[in-house]
Each structure stands twice: as C-alpha cells, then as structure tokens.
Amino acid sequence: MTVTVHEDVVCAFCGCLCDDLQVEVENNRITKVSQVCTIGRNKLMHSLSDLASIRVNGQDSTLEEAYAEAARILVGAHSPLIYGLSSTTTEAIGEAVALTELIGGTVDNPSSY
DSSP states (O other): OOEEEEEEEOOOSSTTOOOOEEEEEETTEEEEEESOOHHHHHIIIIISSBOOOOEETTEEOOHHHHHHHHHHHHHHOSSOEEEOOTTSOHHHHHHHHHHHHHHTOEEEOGGGO
8 A cells, every 4th residue: 555645736726726735645546635725625535536547548657658648749739729827827827838839839818708
C-alpha cells in the first residue's frame, strides 16, 4: 500500500484557485486533503475520490508519455486553439500565450462571444 502526498495542488472549484493544497493518495484514491476550504474538501473527497488513470489512445501511460502525446498533437495541429483562462493567474496566461505563439495558434476566452 503506497501513500503519496502531493504538495502545492491547485484547487479549481472556485475563482480563488488556491494553490497550496496537500492531497494524500492511497491506492489511486484521495484519502486526505489539507489546507483547503469546505468547498474544495467536499469536491476532492467526494467527487474525485477515484483518480482517473493516465491513458494515451486508450492505453495506460505514464505522465511523460501523456505530455509527449499532447505535444505531438499540438505541434501537428493546423489551427490549435488555447481556450478558457478566465480564472487563471496572470503568470499561467503568459505561459499559455507563449505556448500559443510557439505553435502558431489562437488564444480565446469565454468572454469573446
């Protein structure tokens, strides 16, 4: 039985985007969360207790393989779109814009319509 503690986890359940949560995972299940509000705790402990496995083309994969596949898809895309970012930090938006420029894509957000 392996227990892994993930530090500095970002909570995406409200606009605050707290980024200092601690999440304990045992046998691919969240067993404990720390430094989190009631909303985040309830969502993490009850909605996300079974973590999805990392899969590429339907096959179990490592995180590195998933990153490589995501990079391959982005580089090969004809018109990649980076969308969302409305509740994202300025630093993360800067990284998304830099990535978009690198791959020749377009940035858009939910307020554009």
